[in-house]
Amino acid sequence: MVASAGQDRLAQDFVEFAVQSGVLRFGEFKTKAGRLSPYFFNAGLFDDGAKLGRLAQFYAQRITASGIAFDMIFGPAYKGIPLGAAVAIELARMGRNVPYAYNRKEAKDHGEGGSLVGAPVRGNVLVIDDVMSAGTAARESIALIQAAGATPHAVAIALDRQEKATENGADVDWSAVQYVRERLGLQVCAIATLDDLLQYLQEHAGGELGAHHAKVAAYRDRYGAG
Template sequence: MNTAASQDALAQEFVTFAVETGVLRFGEFKTKAGRLSPYFFNAGLFDDGLKVGRLAQFYAQRLLASGLEFDMIFGPAYKGITLAAAVAIELARLGHNKPFAYNRKEAKDHGEGGTLVGAKVQGRVLIIDDVISAGTSVRESIAMIQAAGATPCGVTIALDRQEKAAENGQDLPWSAVQYVRDQLKLPVVAIAGLSDLLQYLQTTSSTAVSAHAVAVHAYRDRYGV
């Protein structure tokens, strides 16, 4: 199987997993940009050992397939903390032991102090998160990594919504992921994207789920990039 085909298969596995666990839901949801989205991805619902372990496998498989080289993982608070730890464990299981670190929301004035926790932030640092909504979290992570004297080398996320970013109520001509790639000059490795979700909706045997395909298509036509 070629790499593109195997990555497509991985994306389909991930979307199926996210739907079956209730992490990816369909209906009507208001996004941070104020849009009414026909689907919602809530990574906070990867809330037990089996789910987080499986999620970490998807991240690790995608990262190893991408060829992106990094020395350590950085998880921005709060969701990134669990993700960084889980993916570091899975990578180590696969023979790629990487240190990880994360930040506190507030600086600690006792003990070791500071806002960074975990391994010393150094070398090529991979930022991990669930999605990129506006790029704000990525910019904040870049600043912390650079302040520590290290080099941000990429971002990995679970789902790329592949839709236009918004600012002050106005749609922008690029997505948050494109902003990170083109303006911040960092590669982004996503397990799956909106295009993979649409493919899933077109091929699933569940009529209850496939019924949402029209709404998701319409949303992509309006806001997609």
Template sequence: MVATRGQDQLALDFVQFSVESGVLRFGQFKTKAGRMSPYFFNAGLFDDGAKLGRLAQFYAQRILASGIEFDMIFGPAYKGIALAAAVAIELARLGRNVPYAYNRKEAKDHGEGGTLVGAPVKGKVLIVDDVMSAGTAARESIAIIRAAGGVPHAMAIALDRQEKATENGVDVNHSAVQYVRDQLGLKVCAIARLADLLQYLEQHSGQALGEYHEQVLAYRDRYGVE
């Protein structure tokens, strides 16, 4: 696939990788907000060593290209644990070796105890997770990091759905990413966005996936944000 002006090749490659891995699927799926979405992204299906390693490459490239400053990585339980570890390994391979930590859902009352595992949480912390739907996980991570003495500074995610969040079951005019960035004060970088997904589908308009372009476009027109 050849990128043209205005295209993000890393994002398009990531969308293709996600489709080929069965992580990004098309059809009819009910979201947490109760919407019927024509696509579904399940990062839990990056479920073998090769897929996880390739995923970490995408994260690391996007993080380094973003210019975001960070001293360590934090992975929120549960999906963020494997993501943080894999990304830390890939960053080290690229010459950027940083410590990482993650949390348990339940506090441990023996051994080292507590809910945090890994390196001491300090300095500017980059949170690594898969997607954001409401910003709840981000708020929880921020509280954990601050309580441990670190500074929650940024967040890296795989896919920005670029759609309205919901509060108490009501649509609001901002996305979860916009909320985390504008209200919680964290910098956010995403490997790909809904706009990239639409671009990918448009490029494959003459193929099997092409039929979903109009459906995803209609979904964006109804629920999308910039």
């Protein structure tokens, strides 16, 4: 596919990769907020070495291009653990070797003990996760990082749904990513966004995928954050 003017090449390649890998699917899916979404992104389906390695390349390229300064990587349990490790490996392959740590859901009371595993959590920390739904996981990571005496600085995610979050069962005017940026003060970089997905579907308007464009666009119109 040839990139058109204004098109984010990395994002378009990632969306295509996610679709071809079966990670990004179309149909009718119920979200945590109880909405019926015409698409679903399940990062857990990056389930073999080749897919995980390619995914790490996308993260590393986006993180590098973002210019975000950080001292180490943190992978929140559970999906963030393999994601953070894979990204750390890819960054090292690219010539930037950074420390990596992750957390346990339950603190260990023997051996080294505690809930944090890996390198000491210090300096400006970059959190690696798959998506943001309500910012809850980000808040948990922030608390763990601050408790260790470090600074939660930024979050890298695979897909920004650009969708209104919910609070106490009601829609709010901001997305989870906007919440993390504006209220929690962390930088956020995403490999791709819902807008990138819509552009990809528009580019494939003549094929099977193009049939999903109208439904995804309608969902964006209804639930998209400003």
